[in-house]
Amino acid sequence: MLVVGDRLAGRRALITGAAGGIGGAIAQAFLDQSAAVLGLDLAEGGPVPVLTADLADPTALDHIVAAANDRLGGVDILVNCAGVSIPEPATALRRASYDRTLQVNLHSPVFLMSRLGAQMAERGYGRILNITSIHGRLSEPLSLAYDVSKGGLEAATRTVALELAGSGVLVNAIAPGFVETPMSIVDGENELDSEWFQSIYVGHERLPIRRAAQPPEIAVHAVWLCSDENSYLTGQTITVDGGLSARF
Numbered sequence: 001m002l003v004v005g006d007r008l009a010g011r012r013a014l015i016t017g018a019a020g021g022i023g024g025a026i027a028q029a030f031l032d033q034s035a036a037v038l039g040l041d042l043a044e045g046g047p048v049p050v051l052t053a054d055l056a057d058p059t060a061l062d063h064i065v066a067a068a069n070d071r072l073g074g075v076d077i078l079v080n081c082a083g084v085s086i087p088e089p090a091t092a093l094r095r096a097s098y099d100r101t102l103q104v105n106l107h108s109p110v111f112l113m114s115r116l117g118a119q120m121a122e123r124g125y126g127r128i129l130n131i132t133s134i135h136g137r138l139s140e141p142l143s144l145a146y147d148v149s150k151g152g153l154e155a156a157t158r159t160v161a162l163e164l165a166g167s168g169v170l171v172n173a174i175a176p177g178f179v180e181t182p183m184s185i186v187d188g189e190n191e192l193d194s195e196w197f198q199s200i201y202v203g204h205e206r207l208p209i210r211r212a213a214q215p216p217e218i219a220v221h222a223v224w225l226c227s228d229e230n231s232y233l234t235g236q237t238i239t240v241d242g243g244l245s246a247r248f
Contacts, residue, residue: 007227008035011127012072014116016055016109017082019045021181022131025215026079026222033223038072040064041082055082055108056100065115074123077226078116080109080153081131085183087142098145105149106156113160113171121167127226128164130157130173131218134241137175150175154237161235170234172225177241178212201244208243 013030017023018039024046030037031047039050051067053060068075084104086097113128120126135143136150154173161171178184178201184192191197192212201207218240224230225238239245 004032006034007223007229008033008077010034011076011226012036012038012074013077013079013226014038014040014068014072014075014112015048015079015081016040016112017131018048019043019050021081021183022176022179022215022218023079023081025219026081029216029219029223030077030226033227035077036072038068040068055104056084058103058107058111061108061111061115064112068116069119075116075119076123076125077127077129078112078120079129079131079222079226080112082108083131083133083149083183085143085146088145089142090144093144101145102149102152105146106152109153110156113156117160117164117169117171120169121164124168126164126167126169127230128157128160128169128171129222129225130154130171131222132157132173132175132237134175134177134239134245136173136237138245157237158235165234170225170230172230172234173237174218174221174225175237175239175241176213176218177239177244178207179218180212180214184212206244206247207241208247211242213240213242 013035018027019041028047037048039048044050132153133150135147136154139147157173202210
């Protein structure tokens with residue numbers, strides 16, 4: 001857990017998916033570092049005021065940008081954390097679930113980066129952080145839409161970073177592995193409690209640290225990436241997965 005401080009003092013942050021999970025932990029960590037924080041989620045909740053909107057609706061983006069600017073007086077930090085995962089086999093993929101996953105996980109973050117990034121560039125300062133996943137580079141069955149969305153967001157992170165690098169705006173991503181959040185619950189079962197996870201990832205040490213992360217363990221990296229202490233790192237994806245992707 002971060003010590004309360006002022007590493008983000010004077011900064012105004014919009015965090016999507018801030019009502020809980022990783023987004024909620026990042027929102028709390030930013031508050032602890034003296035940022036002004038506005039969350040965005042489907043419903044109110046979590047540690048900060050929440051603008052309610054559905055990122056699956058592309059027509060909501062204009063309202064989101066306008067409301068964030070109005071309530072914060074401008075956005076210095078954008079954290080794209082909201083995400084959905086709808087497990088389906090590739091051979092029975094439904095267009096509706098595929099489109100929803102891509103709209104929430106990829107298209108909305110891209111256009112928020114585009115619109116708010118332009119405003120940051122005009123002011124000569126900004127930090128953008130995308131929460132992707134090890135699914136951006138590693139895959140598993142039933143995750144086609146999710147894998148595509150996270151891989152695309154990592155590519156978008158690099159491209160936007162290149163375009164905004166000369167404008168004082170740094171753009172990076174964090175790729176978590178297993179994290180104990182509401183997304184861990186699939187069909188009413190927490191996958192982190194399953195025999196599959198406990199046997200393969202813990203018992204046989206497929207996951208070297210032998211446990212899932214807690215959301216604050218992701219948030220601590222978000223604070224540094226979005227602070228003035230980070231003055232040179234951009235276009236990068238930082239993998240925070242307990243060593244999972246380091247193992248052959």
